Amino acid sequence: MEIPTELSSYIRVLKLASTPSWEEFSQVAKIAGAGILLVGMIGFLIFAIMSFIPGA
Template identity: 75%
Template structure:
């Protein structure tokens, strides 16, 4: 592992990175939020199904 080589690659990546525009940020936030809600909904549906099964929760 060559430390100077690693540092230069990190600096190069940081130079290429840019702050997202408000539109990009809102789109990513919406998609991430929708994913969180979807996973929660699936978990809730599984919980409801298990609660009504004999010997469930």
């Protein structure tokens, strides 16, 4: 493991990276939020079904 080689590759990646625009950030946040809500709703539906089925 050569530290100078890895460090230079990390620096190269950081130089290429840029902060997202507000529109891009907003779109990613909306998609992530929708995914979180979808997973939560699926979990709640499974919980509700399991609580109504006796002996499950």
